[in-house]
Amino acid sequence: MKKSHVIEWDTKDFQQKVMDWYGKNARDLPWRMPRETKKAVKPNPYHVWLSEIMLQQTTVLAVKSYFEKFTHLWPTLADLAHADEDAVMREWAGLGYYARARNLIKCAREVFNHYDGAFPRTEKELLKLPGIGRYTAAAILSIAFHQESVVVDGNIERITSRLFMIGEPLPQSKKTIYQQASIIYDGIGCSASDMPQALMDIGATICTPKSPKCSLCPVCSYCQAFHFSEPEKYPHKASKLKKPSRVGEVYWIETENQQIVVEKRGGNRMLGNMAGLPGTNWDGYGQEKIPDLDWQRAGEITHVFTHFSLKLTIMKGKIRSSMLILNKNQYLVDINNLGDVGFPSLFRKVIHFVSTLKEVE
DNA sequence: GAGGCGTGGGT
């Protein structure tokens, strides 16, 4: 196809088509205003921020219950700023990327202490806050404060790559994507809050990574990939390398009172600040001391992280509580209360494995 | 700027 056949672009018309679609098809999400009250009520910046942090690299389905739980436990930013750190980590357990939770607490406290509890309204100030990067700053400015911003998440990256048939692979194409995206948002005006959300809804439900539903797309007439190529081939990405494998041991240490040794993991590492079970080093962080017990090999579990897979051998040991010497970061939990600790999924898997053994016994 | 950082669902 010759370059002269490139589609004629009309920003106003494009925006109108997207907003018309959104008016009929917007998803009903817990952090969104109900449609009837939308015009009358201002967005809650605390809710916008909280949902954006939770949604980073995470699916809408996974976030819903966490968002509702957090806003119930901590209805305002001030509540969260004063919350017990371990309680926040416990409630975040299972959602992953735990640095987000550590930064969530820091950010709430900074906004409370330095901005009188109200999020700043400039990109420069937002970017200084922990856990807020280029995307989230733009999202808060537009969604919470109705400022025209170039909001580019994974969805909009994909949509833009297809609209303009950007052949350069990610992540090198990011600069081009931002340039093109700024055209999409140009002069958006009173729809500054809705436009990025509309695009993300289209990305999540129509312009999907695989098998996009172009027949339902309100702007397929503008899509170069649709006319001249195959949309699912965009954006191009460099192929990924194979995941390395790691191994380790995890210790199930049980007392005669049916209590289990649990520890709080050190910050700024894998599963940092989260509860865990003792074990050997598998994340390249320090050395754990191996208790001198009569160990019994109970089995193994495999857990796949983003950048490596881990095979943990579960070692069971019994010890009399009078003989037990706990490290400063360790404590005992009744075996029946392990469900309330708030373990990351890796350790939930271990606990579940051991509990299936108990049933057999 | 490339790699570290979780988890569960889909194909």
Next chain:
DNA sequence: TACCCAAGCCT
């Protein structure tokens, strides 16, 4: 099964 993928940020 073994990938890929989801409203990224930080170093």
